[in-house]
Amino acid sequence: MLLNARILPYVLILPVTLFLCLFFIYPFVLVSQQAFGSSEGGWSLDNFREVVDYWKFPISLKNTLLLAAAVVPIQLALALLMATMVSKMEKGRDMVLYIWTIPLGISDLAAGIIWLAIFEQSGFLNSMLNGMGVIDKPVNFLTYQNPWIVFVAIALAEIWRATAIMLVILVAGIGLIPKEYYEAADVFGASKWKQFTRITFPMLRPSLQTALVLRVILAFEIFAVVAALGGTLFPVLMGETYAYQFDLLNSGAAAAMALIILAISIGFTLIILRILRVPKGASI
Amino acid sequence: MTDATAVGMSADTRKSGRYLYIASVAFLCAWVIVPIYFLLINTLSSPEAVNSFPKSFVPEFDFSSLQFFAGFEGMLTALKNSVIVALMTMVMSIIIGAPAGYALSRFEFPGKGLFRLLILLTRAFPLPLLALPLAVMFIQTGLDDTAFGLALVHTTLAIPFAVLITFSLFSGIPIELEEAAWTLGCTRLTAFTKVVLPLILPGITASAIFAFVISWNEVFAAAVLTIENRTLTAFLLQNLDTSPLHLKFAGGFILVVPALIFIFAVRKYLFAMWGIANR
Numbered sequence: 001m002l003l004n005a006r007i008l009p010y011v012l013i014l015p016v017t018l019f020l021c022l023f024f025i026y027p028f029v030l031v032s033q034q035a036f037g038s039s040e041g042g043w044s045l046d047n048f049r050e051v052v053d054y055w056k057f058p059i060s061l062k063n064t065l066l067l068a069a070a071v072v073p074i075q076l077a078l079a080l081l082m083a084t085m086v087s088k089m090e091k092g093r094d095m096v097l098y099i100w101t102i103p104l105g106i107s108d109l110a111a112g113i114i115w116l117a118i119f120e121q122s123g124f125l126n127s128m129l130n131g132m133g134v135i136d137k138p139v140n141f142l143t144y145q146n147p148w149i150v151f152v153a154i155a156l157a158e159i160w161r162a163t164a165i166m167l168v169i170l171v172a173g174i175g176l177i178p179k180e181y182y183e184a185a186d187v188f189g190a191s192k193w194k195q196f197t198r199i200t201f202p203m204l205r206p207s208l209q210t211a212l213v214l215r216v217i218l219a220f221e222i223f224a225v226v227a228a229l230g231g232t233l234f235p236v237l238m239g240e241t242y243a244y245q246f247d248l249l250n251s252g253a254a255a256a257m258a259l260i261i262l263a264i265s266i267g268f269t270l271i272i273l274r275i276l277r278v279p280k281g282a283s284i
Numbered sequence: 285m286t287d288a289t290a291v292g293m294s295a296d297t298r299k300s301g302r303y304l305y306i307a308s309v310a311f312l313c314a315w316v317i318v319p320i321y322f323l324l325i326n327t328l329s330s331p332e333a334v335n336s337f338p339k340s341f342v343p344e345f346d347f348s349s350l351q352f353f354a355g356f357e358g359m360l361t362a363l364k365n366s367v368i369v370a371l372m373t374m375v376m377s378i379i380i381g382a383p384a385g386y387a388l389s390r391f392e393f394p395g396k397g398l399f400r401l402l403i404l405l406t407r408a409f410p411l412p413l414l415a416l417p418l419a420v421m422f423i424q425t426g427l428d429d430t431a432f433g434l435a436l437v438h439t440t441l442a443i444p445f446a447v448l449i450t451f452s453l454f455s456g457i458p459i460e461l462e463e464a465a466w467t468l469g470c471t472r473l474t475a476f477t478k479v480v481l482p483l484i485l486p487g488i489t490a491s492a493i494f495a496f497v498i499s500w501n502e503v504f505a506a507a508v509l510t511i512e513n514r515t516l517t518a519f520l521l522q523n524l525d526t527s528p529l530h531l532k533f534a535g536g537f538i539l540v541v542p543a544l545i546f547i548f549a550v551r552k553y554l555f556a557m558w559g560i561a562n563r
Contacts (some may be wrong), residue, residue: 240502
């Protein structure tokens with residue numbers, strides 16, 4: 001029995017470990033080999049040079065970063081607002097939470113299509129503007145003449161779709177904060193805002209960390225929303241990776257792009273972990 | 285200023301604050317629902333109505349768009365492929381992930397920290413990118429363009445969640461229950477199947493559903509790894525440039541429906557699993 005209890009945990013984690021070695025670590029090694037390889041064999045930076053020098057690279061990098069910079073802070077604020085709103089809700093909490101978490105199950109492609117229904121030429125935004133008498137002919141919003149509208153449409157679709165994941169993490173985190181802290185704050189007459197900045201926010205750090213890391217990584221992977229709404233009007237890194245693989249059949253370049261996205265993701269993850277680091281021994 | 289007016293004022297501000305609060309909750313609910321409603325209108329309208337202008341804001345309950353969707357070459361096969369891949373992902377991620385979740389919740393063992401790090405690392409990683417090298421590996425092993433091959437990649441996506449969710453579920457069941465069963469003559473295995481499993485089953489179902497949704501929604505890896513046997517997301521993506529609007533909207537709606545049902549089914553577990561998985 002003793003021996004059993006010593007070996008058993010390893011037996012139980014073996015399948016996951018093997019699986020992840022085969023389908024996570026091994027492909028990671030392969031993708032690095034592909035990215036650093038060259039046509040003559042041996043190591044080289046040719047693939048990286050090729051993708052970085054391509055005229056579309058600076059644009060797609062800029063677009064991806066801009067989008068993340070615009071979308072993630074709004075999502076964070078919105079998720080914090082929604083989480084504090086439900087935390088003191090008495091009636092209808094379950095219903096409201098269900099509605100707010102619906103987008104969690106919706107794919108980026110479907111979200112793109114949903115917002116296409118609003119922004120396309122015969123779509124609902126045009127119909128509404130027409131009904132209010134602002135315009136008499138439908139305007140084609142999603143064209144290269146209106147790069148900012150394309151950007152706003154994509155950003156809205158992203159905010160609509162992916163705020164839910166942060167909300168879930170933050171609601172769970174708020175649920176873990178002991179109620180006594182708020183009671184004590186009430187006794188000392190702290191305002192709601194003070195309670196938020198002095199209790200909720202600092203106690204929520206681990207959840208904020210998780211939520212931001214997850215969200216930022218997904219923000220750099222943005223692909224299908226853009227494909228549905230902007231098409232080629234709004235190049236992003238992931239879309240270019242896909243194009244290298246399929247349209248240009250250049251898997252070395254695609255691998256290099258993949259590693260660049262990966263490096264950006266890791267860089268930002270480290271920054272977030274650093275900014276929101278939880279002091280040792282300060283957890284609940 | 286007398287006390288009475290001060291009290292009256294604060295009651296007034298509290299009242300208007302209350303209205304503002306209710307209004308914002310209602311607004312945020314509408315913000316989520318209205319776009320889905322627009323998609324529903326488009327789906328339940330004839331192709332002519334979908335392409336006409338201005339749009340009506342009520343559906344005409346015409347099913348010809350959906351019929352067009354069902355009749356579109358390859359669409360139903362893609363739908364079937366999506367379901368098969370998602371089911372495979374669901375089964376594999378639970379069978380592989382749940383034992384690890386149990387190990388994490390019940391045992392202290394050397395290497396536990398490292399194992400947790402591996403799991404968290406997987407979650408903090410743009411995983412669909414790994415589909416690129418796997419495409420080559422699958423061609424060598426004959427797994428290319430198969431539902432199983434894609435399900436393997438989707439399982440990699442779903443496994444960190446499966447492990448962390450089952451970990452938090454098992455942690456919610458006191459070990460004393462199992463110990464009591466051991467003293468009453470159960471072995472570790474029978475104690476697990478007779479005591480723990482019945483308690484954990486709804487939660488396991490919830491995390492299985494979560495795995496299903498992850499696979500169902502995944503676009504990039506599906507588009508990279510399938511050519512003939514496209515899943516619904518890959519098929520829609522591939523035909524985005526060429527397909528008419530009513531086809532896109534009907535397809536988008538079919539993608540959304542399981543999400544609505546599944547999130548409803550797992551809503552009780554969504555928060556519990558994130559609360560502990562955080563730490």
